[in-house]
Amino acid sequence: MTSGARTFMAARSQDNSQKERLARAISDALTDRYQHHTAKHVARDLDCTPKAATNLLRGHLSIASAAKLISAYGAGWLAERVLEAAGQTLESYIDQQAEAAEAAAAKAREHAEEARRRHANFSAARRGNPGDDGPRA
Numbered sequence: 001m002t003s004g005a006r007t008f009m010a011a012r013s014q015d016n017s018q019k020e021r022l023a024r025a026i027s028d029a030l031t032d033r034y035q036h037h038t039a040k041h042v043a044r045d046l047d048c049t050p051k052a053a054t055n056l057l058r059g060h061l062s063i064a065s066a067a068k069l070i071s072a073y074g075a076g077w078l079a080e081r082v083l084e085a086a087g088q089t090l091e092s093y094i095d096q097q098a099e100a101a102e103a104a105a106a107k108a109r110e111h112a113e114e115a116r117r118r119h120a121n122f123s124a125a126r127r128g129n130p131g132d133d134g135p136r137a
Helices: 003-033 038-046 050-057 063-073 075-085 090-127
Strands: none
Touching: 003 038, 003 050, 003 075, 038 050, 038 063, 063 075, 075 090
């Protein structure tokens, strides 16, 4: 087996694990929402058969079922399940995004201050040579 194949296999294994965590988070949330007759309620919400709902609750997640989940419960609901599967909460994700934005803003301020210092140094150097119109070739 080549190293490329091993990398592919490892990535595929990780993808399956992530998909399984997402499917479990979805199933857990739906079971919490509907503690009795879960499949029947989910089938009604998703406009699917009870068998399809049961399969979803057992972890059989597809793009089509994800689309139905978004239609029924909203994109935010599914986003929370994705974050949960990744070991985060919506609140922790938002906090991380805010911290990243604040760090980027601080870096931008530092860059602006450095640009102002360079401009001041350049202006001072030009003032030291009156009549100088800038660099010469």
